[in-house]
Amino acid sequence: MAPAAWLAAAALVGALVACADREVSTPALPAAEFLFAAGDSTYWVRSGGDGMRVRSAPILLTQVDGGLVEIFLTDDGAEYPDASFATVRLWSRALPSPDSTLLFADSTVLRELAAWRRAHPREPEVDPLDEETPEDPRTVVQDEIEILDVHGPYLTFEHLLNADIDGGPEHTHFGRRYVIDVRSGARMQVADLLGAQEAPRVLAAARASLAQLTDSITKAGAAGDERAAAAVETLASFRFDSASFGLTDLARAPALAFMVPGNGADGEALALHLPPIAVAPPAWWAAVQATLPEWSADSSRVRWIRERYEVAARPSADGDALALSLSGPAGTDRREWPVATVAAPAYQLISLESPPLDSAARRALSRAFDVSTALDGLMQRASAPRRSHAFPRVLPVRRTGDPLPE
Known part of the structure; x- marks a missing residue:
């Protein structure tokens, strides 16, 4: 190929690559907020345009009447x-x-x-x-x-x-x-x-x-x-x-x-x-x-499907740990974002975006995580529940007379 022809071909390829670069968009991190219980802890996960935040504590929470x-x-x-x-x-x-x-x-x-x-x-x-x-x-x-x-x-x-x-x-x-x-x-x-x-x-x-x-x-x-x-x-x-x-x-x-x-x-x-x-x-x-895990037929993955996102957890080879990930809803680019590696097994996922937490509930949840983390040295460890994919819970033990969170 003559030098001039080679330069023309190179320019054409460069233009096509540039166009391709402009057309490719990076999937946005899904907007999500949920509590994920696994191993002996609960994980509070928040994600969106400003990134992802993950917090954990040995706390037991349940969802009642919203x-x-x-x-x-x-x-x-x-x-x-x-x-x-x-x-x-x-x-x-x-x-x-x-x-x-x-x-x-x-x-x-x-x-x-x-x-x-x-x-x-x-x-x-x-x-x-x-x-x-x-x-x-x-x-x-x-x-x-x-x-x-x-x-x-x-x-x-x-x-x-x-x-x-x-x-x-x-x-x-x-x-x-x-x-x-x-x-x-x-x-x-x-x-x-x-x-x-x-x-x-x-x-x-x-x-x-x-x-x-x-x-x-x-x-x-x-x-x-x-x-x-x-x-x-x-x-x-x-x-x-x-x-x-x-x-x-x-x-x-x-x-x-x-x-x-x-x-x-x-x-x-x-x-x-x-x-x-x-x-x-x-x-x-x-x-x-809706809070319970849905396992694949071969037990290689557990997931929770929500309207705006999907959470998946994959067990390690020895089954002792779970790799937790977040992805967009079905029908979108299914890129997965790693959330955390947690102790197995998975238990429940409580969505917090519908209904959304108000400011008072958010402050109270944050204080509850603070107290549970502070009491990590004073625990009563519950034994493994007798059911599939359950987990041994760790609950804070508060001595009588200790102040409760406000």
Whole structure:
């Protein structure tokens, strides 16, 4: 090619590239604001024309009637050289209100503490932060609250009470599962959640499941299974309790999981956990379902689809972490922006742009994140919920007397 022709061709290519450069536009970062719960934290994500901001805290929040409700624990009790008393209370607070609602408290620990103080008026109290406490005190009265799940206005938890009083009454070891309304603390029955028509079917299915389970254990014990034979000895202690159940979900559909309390040969608290029972979705479930993760068929990705954006999370090779990303809605350039790498598994996503947060709610949410972060050294770690893709929650424990956020 002659030099002149080569220069002309080069100029033409340059002009075409320049035109292409002018026509290509970089996709705008989607305008989004949401709370993403995964691992042991909640992530507050805001994105738009000024970039992306991500904040995290060990806080438990749920969406109720279009607003946010924080769930937290407070602890109380006392330590003595040969006695230990510890109790936990469960609370909720609707943002931005400064007032908290007591959801659950067992009076046993504080009642026994008062009785012990009357019987030992000169016994000095031990500060567990400054002094070593005995490893095996003769009197131990403690209770625990284990958060299992939250679905909109309904919180599922288990309560375990252990009371071993030196020279006192018979030891007490008892556990039970509850579903409560975070707005009032009301304890839910099956009919309260599902209606009078669905409740009898679900309760009959739960009793049948228990009968099948105990029958299987009995047959296995008779066939020589040593573990089953040991379990047979405790079967008589298990009594079906129609109110000892939890609300869970299976593939974004509601289900109930019953816990049947019992006791071991030495009096320790035991429980039979029945398989979840799928239930007909009640009217209030639609709002909850929107917050739940939608997994791909091969479990390679979980996503939440919103009108103006989509959030996806991809598990690492070992399944311990999730790569969280944000993209525009379907039908647009599907460029993904990385948000954060978080601990697995994914739990829920609460959208904050519809309805949008007002200034008071935004300030209250920011204060709640501040308090939870500050209390990161004082935690009660809840165990892993017994459902797919759930996560062990970490809740701030506020000691009685500590100020609550305004």
